[in-house]
Amino acid sequence: MTQTPAKESVLGTSAAVFPKSHEKITNPKDTPYFVDNEFRFSATKDFIDVHDPATNNLVSKVPKMTTTELEEAVASAENAFPVWQNMSTIARQQIMFRYVALIREHWDRLAAVITLEQGKTVSDAKGDVLRGLQVAEAACAGPEYMKGEVLEVAKDMETRTYREPLGVVAVICPFNFPAMIPLWCIPIATITGNTVVLKPSERAPGAAMILMELAEKAGFPKGVINVVHGAHDTVNFLLDAPAVKAISFVGSNKAGEYIFAKGSANGKRVQANLGAKNHAVVLPDSDKDSTLDAIIAAAFGAAGQRCMALSAVVFVGETQNWLPELVERAKALSMNGGFESEADLGPVVTPESKTRIEGLVASAETEGAKLLLDGRGVKPPKYPNGNWVAPTIISEVTPSMQCYTEEVFGPVLVCLQTESLDQAIKLVNENPYGNGTAIFTSSGISAERFRKNIQAGQVGVNVPIPVPLPMFSFTGNKKSVAGGGANTFYGRPGVNFYTQLKTVTSKWAGRDSQPIKTTLSMPTHS
Known part of the structure; x- marks a missing residue:
């Protein structure tokens, strides 16, 4: 027989009383x-x-x-x-x-x-x-x-x-x-x-x-x-x-x-x-500052633990020269406990998640990618025992690398390069996942070419996480x-x-209707 306690005593919180810090709970319920x-x-x-x-x-x-x-x-x-x-x-x-x-x-x-x-x-x-x-x-x-x-x-x-x-x-x-x-x-x-x-x-x-x-x-x-x-x-x-x-x-x-x-x-x-591997395709005619800010927010928000996080960036042509500025913006992010007012991102959910993420970062090094920003081993002084992985940026990634083929689900951004929009579209389409993607451009022609040819359920044009509002619906694709x-x-x-x-089909013959001769033929409703 299960115990049925009073509702008021069970959850221990209310609209006015709830946790406001990471202070240890004395008697967890x-x-x-x-x-x-x-x-x-x-x-x-x-x-x-x-x-x-x-x-x-x-x-x-x-x-x-x-x-x-x-x-x-x-x-x-x-x-x-x-x-x-x-x-x-x-x-x-x-x-x-x-x-x-x-x-x-x-x-x-x-x-x-x-x-x-x-x-x-x-x-x-x-x-x-x-x-x-x-x-x-x-x-x-x-x-x-x-x-x-x-x-x-x-x-x-x-x-x-x-x-x-x-x-x-x-x-x-x-x-x-x-x-x-x-x-x-x-x-x-x-x-x-x-x-x-x-x-x-x-x-x-x-x-x-x-x-x-x-x-x-x-x-x-x-x-x-x-x-x-x-x-x-x-x-x-x-x-x-x-x-x-x-x-x-x-x-x-x-x-x-x-x-x-x-x-x-x-x-x-x-x-x-x-799962997902959402790509941002960056064209040279995009606004650099707003594009880099959008990528940072979409890659590292929620510590990357979103199925719609931007976890891969395809830099087209000369935009690969923007990488140093991207790294500097990521370095400026504050990783801390979620109740700390200055925190931009918190920890990942479990020690096992941290270990898995760090293993994928290590595999990128082994396979020849370049770590521009390594978030392993970084931790806030106030919370040394948390599951911390700081923003990580990996460049010179190729489609065969494990950090690209697997969903990282952490604050890790992998960067690839192509010489043209068509090559970028081909690269994105060859990835087995298809939740969402985004293109950053000031060209309507390029945006429409991308929209028509890309294989993803949710597409953003200068919108990094294009999850539709509730009047539409969530629309994944492929292995997502x-x-x-x-x-x-x-x-x-x-x-x-x-x-x-x-469906209900009803016949209500009026009193003045002429009798209908019985037939065994399929009705035509005419």
Whole structure:
């Protein structure tokens, strides 16, 4: 039997009370799960430690939930579905309005917990919350999204379309956007009438738990949104659960390809946004200062732990002479704990991430690349035990090098050179990933040539991270999308993913209609 504590005592934070420093927590709490609008503590004996990346001090423990507890969560969502499905879209919209207001009220609190668990600077964590909040705001247009169509297809006959929810949907989240990714999915899935089982990253679960507290306060009925915890076994449980009709996943290629294959084999809809190697192509006619500033921000923000980070720059022609200035700007960045006001970037998430990143930097040296700026071994004096990798810039990189073929997912920028725009386009297209890319130029002709020929889902023209706002959708390509499947987390494409179209053709003959001779021929509706 699991213990059900009072809601007020569980999370230990509020809109006014939340972490403001990396000070060690004396008595770290276990992270609860969330079922039937209740926070519950798991009966498991198996936990995963959550550490502050700036200090590696223990923050909390995440349970590897028992099978019985996982079954409770899915059953809760399944039981809530009939009532939630039959609630009017207008009524669901009113709850979403309240949810949006509460997220905005608790913005600072959410950002602080992200900084503590994930390592982002406070300002970057606020951006994490904002981009998720924007999706929730857009989801308030649910009545518009859920409209059907009607056409009179013949005399006294019409066809109507209806959008209907799928049922229980699962969301499996990464560590790098603890608020944004849950909010990519929860608002669109619920406004369309689905119920949700969310699995936050075991490395940074705190923001998701706050979002659950706010969902209950906003008026979501019991069971509409539930949270489970764990690692591989929890994911496999969701992939196998017959009640789960769809899976949304953001994360690594290895995990995402497995989830796509197994989920699809089990008859579920699956959308999976995976790894990336996003390129910036720099032409000589671009504005040097704004281009270099954009590259610095997009490469090293969030310590490079973004699937849309600019991790590769292709300098075309004479722009390779801009490298020394790029290095000087990167040197000026302040790496520090995320709560420090002057911090431009924080640590990477775990010691294992640091080791992996440093190994890829070392491989570049071994393979003949040139380290213009080496961030290994650099650490802020105040936090010597954190997972620190400072901004790193590698030049003379070739497409066969490991630092280029693999996603680094850290503050490491690899630099390549070509002599023409066409060569740059060819180089980018030959890379197996296709999340996003950007071109920096003052030429409309060059920008349009790039746009037409580049193979990437999201293209920026003088925009370094061209992630669309919620009226559009996230649009990856190539190996950045599992199995060539859907990658449509929000906007109208997101509504399409979370709903099933039903067409109904009706015939209502009037009293003055002439009798129609019975026929066995295929109807022509004419």
